[in-house]
Amino acid sequence: xxxxxxxxxxxxxxxxxxxxxxxxxxxxxxxxxxxxxxxxxxxxxxxxxxxxxxxxxxxxxxxxxxxxxxxxxxxxxxxxxxxxxxxxxxxxxxxxxxxxxxxxxxxxxxxxxxxxxxxxxxxxxxxxxxxxxxxxxxxxxxxxxxxxxxxxxxxxxxxxxxxxxxxxxxxxxxxxxxxxxxxxxxxxxxxxxxxxxxxxxxxxxxxxxxxxxxxxxxxxxxxxxxxxxxxxxxxxxxxxxxxxxxxxxxxxxxxxxxxxxxxxxxxxxxxxxxxxxxxxxxxxxxxxxxxxxxxxxxxxxxxxxxxxxxxxxxxxxxxxxxxxxxxxxxxxxxxxxxxxxxxxxxxxxxxxxxxxxxxxxxxxxxxxxxxxxxxxxxxxxxxxxxxxxxxxxxxxxxxxxxxxxxxxxxxxxxxxxxxxxxxxxxxxxxxxxxxxxxxxxxxxxxxxxxxxxxxxxxxxxxxxxxxxxxxxxxxxxxxxxxxxxxxxxxxxxxxxxxxxxxxxxxxxxxxxxxxxxxxxxxxxxxxxxxxxxxxxxxxxxxxxxxxxxxxxxxxxxxxxxxxxxxxxxxxxxxxxxxxxxxxxxxxxxxxxxxxxxxxxxxxxxxxxxxxxxxxxxxxxxxxxxxxxxxxxxxxxxxxxxxxxxxxxxxxxxxxxxxxxxxxxxxxxxxxxxxxxxxxxxxxxxxxxxxxxxxxxxxxxxxxxxxxxxxxxxxxxxxxxxxxxxxxxxxxxxxxxxxxxxxxxxxxxxxxxxxxxxxxxxxxxxxxxxxx
DNA sequence: GAGTTTGAAACT
DNA sequence: CAGTTTCAAACTC
Numbered sequence: 001x002x003x004x005x006x007x008x009x010x011x012x013x014x015x016x017x018x019x020x021x022x023x024x025x026x027x028x029x030x031x032x033x034x035x036x037x038x039x040x041x042x043x044x045x046x047x048x049x050x051x052x053x054x055x056x057x058x059x060x061x062x063x064x065x066x067x068x069x070x071x072x073x074x075x076x077x078x079x080x081x082x083x084x085x086x087x088x089x090x091x092x093x094x095x096x097x098x099x100x101x102x103x104x105x106x107x108x109x110x111x112x113x114x115x116x117x118x119x120x121x122x123x124x125x126x127x128x129x130x131x132x133x134x135x136x137x138x139x140x141x142x143x144x145x146x147x148x149x150x151x152x153x154x155x156x157x158x159x160x161x162x163x164x165x166x167x168x169x170x171x172x173x174x175x176x177x178x179x180x181x182x183x184x185x186x187x188x189x190x191x192x193x194x195x196x197x198x199x200x201x202x203x204x205x206x207x208x209x210x211x212x213x214x215x216x217x218x219x220x221x222x223x224x225x226x227x228x229x230x231x232x233x234x235x236x237x238x239x240x241x242x243x244x245x246x247x248x249x250x251x252x253x254x255x256x257x258x259x260x261x262x263x264x265x266x267x268x269x270x271x272x273x274x275x276x277x278x279x280x281x282x283x284x285x286x287x288x289x290x291x292x293x294x295x296x297x298x299x300x301x302x303x304x305x306x307x308x309x310x311x312x313x314x315x316x317x318x319x320x321x322x323x324x325x326x327x328x329x330x331x332x333x334x335x336x337x338x339x340x341x342x343x344x345x346x347x348x349x350x351x352x353x354x355x356x357x358x359x360x361x362x363x364x365x366x367x368x369x370x371x372x373x374x375x376x377x378x379x380x381x382x383x384x385x386x387x388x389x390x391x392x393x394x395x396x397x398x399x400x401x402x403x404x405x406x407x408x409x410x411x412x413x414x415x416x417x418x419x420x421x422x423x424x425x426x427x428x429x430x431x432x433x434x435x436x437x438x439x440x441x442x443x444x445x446x447x448x449x450x451x452x453x454x455x456x457x458x459x460x461x462x463x464x465x466x467x468x469x470x471x472x473x474x475x476x477x478x479x480x481x482x483x484x485x486x487x488x489x490x491x492x493x494x495x496x497x498x499x500x501x502x503x504x505x506x507x508x509x510x511x512x513x514x515x516x517x518x519x520x521x522x523x524x525x526x527x528x529x530x531x532x533x534x535x536x537x538x539x540x541x542x543x544x545x546x547x548x549x550x551x552x553x554x555x556x557x558x559x560x561x562x563x564x565x566x567x568x569x570x571x572x573x574x575x576x577x578x579x580x581x582x583x584x585x586x587x588x589x590x591x592x593x594x595x596x597x598x599x600x601x602x603x604x605x606x607x608x609x610x611x612x613x614x615x616x617x618x619x620x621x622x623x624x625x626x627x628x629x630x631x632x633x634x635x636x637x638x639x640x641x642x643x644x645x646x647x648x649x650x651x652x653x654x655x656x657x658x659x660x661x662x663x664x665x666x667x668x669x670x671x672x673x674x675x676x677x678x679x680x681x682x683x684x685x686x687x688x689x690x691x692x693x694x695x696x697x698x699x700x701x702x703x704x705x706x707x708x709x710x711x712x713x714x715x716x717x718x719x720x721x722x723x724x725x726x727x728x729x730x731x732x733x734x735x736x737x738x739x740x741x742x743x744x745x746x747x748x749x750x751x752x753x754x755x756x757x758x759x760x761x762x763x764x765x766x767x768x769x770x771x
Numbered sequence: 772g773a774g775t776t777t778g779a780a781a782c783t
Numbered sequence: 784c785a786g787t788t789t790c791a792a793a794c795t796c
Contacts, residue, residue: 489791497780498790537781574778583793584777774795781789 486511494519495530497541502527505542545570546590572597580605 487508489499494517497503501512501519507527508519518526534541546567569587572595573580580603583589587598593608594600603609 487791492780492790496790498792500792503780534780541780571779576778578777578793582777584779586779589793772796776794777792779790779792781787783785783787 487514488512489514489517491515493517495527497534502530503542505531540570543570545586546592567592568595569597573600574598575600575603579603580609 487494487499487501489496489512492498492502494502494508494512494514499508499514499519501508501514506519507521508514508517520527531542547570567590569590569592571586573585573587575585575598578584578588580588580594580598580600585594585600585605587594587600588605588607591607594603594605595608
């Protein structure tokens with residue numbers, strides 16, 4: 001394809017054009033034009049740069065592109081107009097014009113683009129006109145380009161220009177009209193374009209990208225468009241307009257629209273996407289939308305290609321990229337399912353549901369976006385849940401939003417294949433998800449489950465019909481276990497923490513057996529409000545129940561102990577009869593040992609027992625504390641009356657050579673989570689650190705979606721004596737964090753303060769916790 | 772699958 | 784904040 005070599009086209013243009021400059025025809029044209037003729041050289045540049053440079057600028061500024069696109073769309077509509085075709089036709093007959101325009105490489109370029117991009121439709125739009133449109137070319141091309149690239153200047157110029165030209169059209173011969181217009185354009189373009197050499201370079205790159213996209217082959221227009229989008233918001237608009245034949249105006253318009261709103265998409269906000277946006281739109285939508293409207297053509301290979309392309313092109317925002325990628329892949333999956341659904345409509349409820357969910361996801365996505373925005377730092381779980389549901393293919397309930405409250409009953413139970421093993425699509429999705437760091441924990445869990453090999457923590461089922469089966473998988477999962485819940489609530493409407501789904505910040509989904517469930521997108525408002533209320537009562541309510549120290553540690557590249565002992569229950573248990581040996585015990589259920597936070601009686605937790613506290617640790621701690629207390633930046637914590645008893649008992653962990661240096665070194669052991677066993681209670685400081693780092697991205701991502709506002713709280717809890725004080729005494733009842741002090745707000749404030757003062761610039765390395 | 776046990780969450 | 788109630792999961796049969 002020639003697309004990747006736009007300059008080639010550009011280069012030739014100059015000469016040919018100059019040749020015609022001297023021709024009689026050209027002179028004639030000049031005479032016709034009241035406007036001062038621009039030198040061919042200049043013109044050449046104008047064509048070359050404006051057309052290409054602009055696009056670049058456009059890329060830089062999506063907004064502009066959007067405007068441009070909009071215009072472009074309009075314009076395409078105009079093309080079909082009877083008057084213009086005639087005009088073109090007449091022009092075509094004119095040798096002069098032909099020569100002139102042949103000189104203009106732009107034309108050729110445009111043609112090529114069109115051809116490449118949309119074989120079927122290429123005849124339309126640009127191509128159709130270009131051949132004959134010498135003058136028209138000058139006119140149309142620049143405009144078109146402006147639309148796509150639309151540097152601000154271009155836009156400004158073009159508007160007035162048109163205004164001027166249009167009137168002339170009526171009375172003047174086509175030639176004249178075209179000529180003038182072209183001249184004007186050239187002048188303007190030249191002006192604006194000259195400064196855009198660099199842009200031109202970028203343009204080349206862009207073209208290359210385009211070429212790559214096109215070379216991906218069997219891609220459809222939609223697919224190419226999708227790719228384009230992935231490449232760059234601004235690029236999208238350009239490519240879609242240039243490459244895509246106006247086969248479908250509506251589609252174009254949408255494309256343009258999206259290009260324009262690329263910023264929003266970049267941000268990850270749902271934006272204002274039309275529900276039935278179509279594959280392109282959905283392509284960019286976040287994971288939740290794995291729309292089924294995807295082109296039917298997506299092929300596995302292509303998909304991979306797309307991914308690669310994206311990955312290469314947009315490293316800058318790796319996260320976004322990942323998200324996109326994931327989305328894409330999910331889309332792929334969705335697409336596949338859709339195909340299956342379409343192909344074998346007879347079968348499966350699953351396919352059916354998938355199709356339904358796919359079609360309706362667009363809306364849910366928006367809702368999710370709202371959720372996020374509405375609940376800053378909160379509702380994350382819900383948001384993710386949507387993802388999870390989607391990916392799992394179980395997201396039937398989520399459809400309710402899209403369907404407008406219509407609750408689509410889920411299939412009686414997940415298809416056998418789902419339970420036994422994921423369908424290929426799901427697996428692929430899972431794998432993909434695993435690849436991406438941005439994958440929500442819940443999603444990840446599911447992924448893990450499906451792909452045990454890769455999992456660090458296996459949790460929840462992907463599509464297990466039986467609640468029991470589901471739960472059985474929760475065994476050792478700690479926080480992760482809390483991530484993907486399936487409930488069986490009957491009276492709480494799944495709006496209380498009794499509901500595991502709700503507690504995990506997730507919407508209930510198909511596998512749930514709940515009654516009168518309100519924990520779904522259809523009741524988003526209610527859910528959010530309830531969440532708020534609960535959080536106001538207990539800021540940590542939605543925090544992961546199990547805090548895994550090892551994860552945070554590993555995040556920093558340090559090999560960590562991933563045993564349950566390296567984690568602890570955030571609040572500790574209060575078991576009386578189960579001896580912490582049954583799943584009644586949250587610690588046990590979470591696969592972690594009991595800690596000083598626990599108030600359990602007769603603890604026999606096999607993962608670790610708070611009773612194992614070592615006296616030596618205390619002694620050691622005392623000596624150390626004096627040594628280092630002064631170094632603590634979080635002294636203020638203590639000063640505030642938050643003197644955490646634990647703080648007085650530094651960890652004695654052998655692996656934390658310098659652990660006393662809380663603020664600076666990452667050497668404190670991850671003890672906080674290592675409450676289990678000998679060192680359990682011994683590391684208040686460490687605990688603080690650990691917990692603090694617990695909030696670090698990776699850990700959070702993996703284990704639980706924690707509302708932003710909870711982070712401080714967590715810190716607070718960990719840092720503040722609250723529980724710590726009493727925890728020291730096994731018998732004493734620990735004060736729950738939320739209730740501590742003056743209440744949530746106070747706690748919150750303190751938490752924030754702690755963050756500010758105690759945060760260590762460098763990642764803390766929490767040594768593995770050994771029991 | 773029904774009934775019981777258990778402990779967290781919610782309520783007072 | 785302690786005590787009680789409610790709830791749903793875990794467990795048993």
